[in-house]
Amino acid sequence: MSKVLIIGAGGVGGVVTHKCAQAKDVITGITLASRTESKCKAIAAQIDFPVKTAQVNADNVPELAELIRKEQPKLVINVALPYQDLTIMDACLATGVDYLDTANYEPLDTAKFEYSWQWAYQDRFREKGLMALLGSGFDPGVTNVYTALAAKKYLDEVQEIDIIDANAGSHGQPFATNFNPEINIREVTATCRHWENGQFVESPPLSTKHVFDFPEGIGPMNIYRLYHEEMESLVKHIPTIKKAQFWMTFSDNYLKHLEVLQNVGMTRIDEVEFNGQKIVPIQFLKALLPDPGSLGPLTKGKTCIGVIARGIKDGKRKQVYIYNICDHEACYREVKSQAISYTTGVPAVVGAIMMLTGKWHKPGVWNMEQFDPELFLETLGPMGLPTVVVDGGEWPEL
Structure with missing residues (x-):
């Protein structure tokens, strides 16, 4: 049992x-x-x-x-x-x-x-x-597994990775976050770090921008570089990686609201005094914003999260793009949730299944890329998050 x-x-x-x-x-x-x-x-x-x-x-x-x-x-x-x-x-x-x-x-x-x-x-x-x-979510989580799959099956040496996360969905709200507002805003406004030539390089948050043409009808969207935790474990456990970057889509509307909130101090995480009480502005903001759980019935469109891995295969430079497409409305029909929660929750359960069945079990503290990626993906697809692999092809250098 x-x-x-x-x-x-x-x-x-x-x-x-x-x-x-x-x-x-x-x-x-x-x-x-x-x-x-x-x-x-x-x-x-x-x-x-x-x-x-x-x-x-x-x-x-x-x-x-x-x-x-x-x-x-x-x-x-x-x-x-x-x-x-x-x-x-x-x-x-x-x-x-x-x-x-x-x-x-x-x-x-x-x-x-x-x-x-x-x-x-x-x-x-x-x-x-x-x-x-x-980190048994999607990013981190499945993105670690995708990188491990590239290293196991498609590249002899993984040298560069771009983790790219697009939410091409719309919920119709003036400003809302797709997961816990406090965590989301802290993450987005943190100093950007990416891995290059053996060290993390810092840059201002959201200061590096590209347009990326997403597959399966999603099309071109603005992507912004930010720091994300899976880079820390991936460059440790796959030491051939010379460059690692994380990218996420943000609408102009989201960025406009976020800039104003930052400018007036509403994203601060330190205490301020208000009417004789201590409050943390970002926690107060969280109370004002829509609960992410309420966005499920409102959200339409898709997410696309994946990894472009570049490196060497049989002595030649090669790249592979491994990704998942998830539909917000299909998620809501199944589990009363939008795709952001779905893409985090399903891999958590797959990780649990890996541990409970003994397919992934080893005493100690581990990250996802340290186990066999194919065992995980064999279960992830039938659980609702199928993997697409584009082996080769041309994708822009970011």
């Missing part, structure tokens, strides 16, 4: 719960926990599978450990906030349970996300015979 405990009842938590319920041959029990149990109950009510719910403060290790001991899962799936990764990992260590997340740790008071804090748990997990799988 493989029971899972899912922590986090946002948009991704909803998708993870739906998809765990579909994986009945592997996952036989589900508990969904959040700070607000009513959100868990609302998700459970959508699903034709018995889902237990619970209230838990994911910042509190003893409370998390008590819940884990009560429910006795084989795996904890963390889709709460990145600030809570370490407390949930601590609780897993205390209770002897495997761990999986979709985003790396980020301190609450510093807009900086990196793997160092979680990699530091390597010895503790290994010594207890436990596994922690980091």
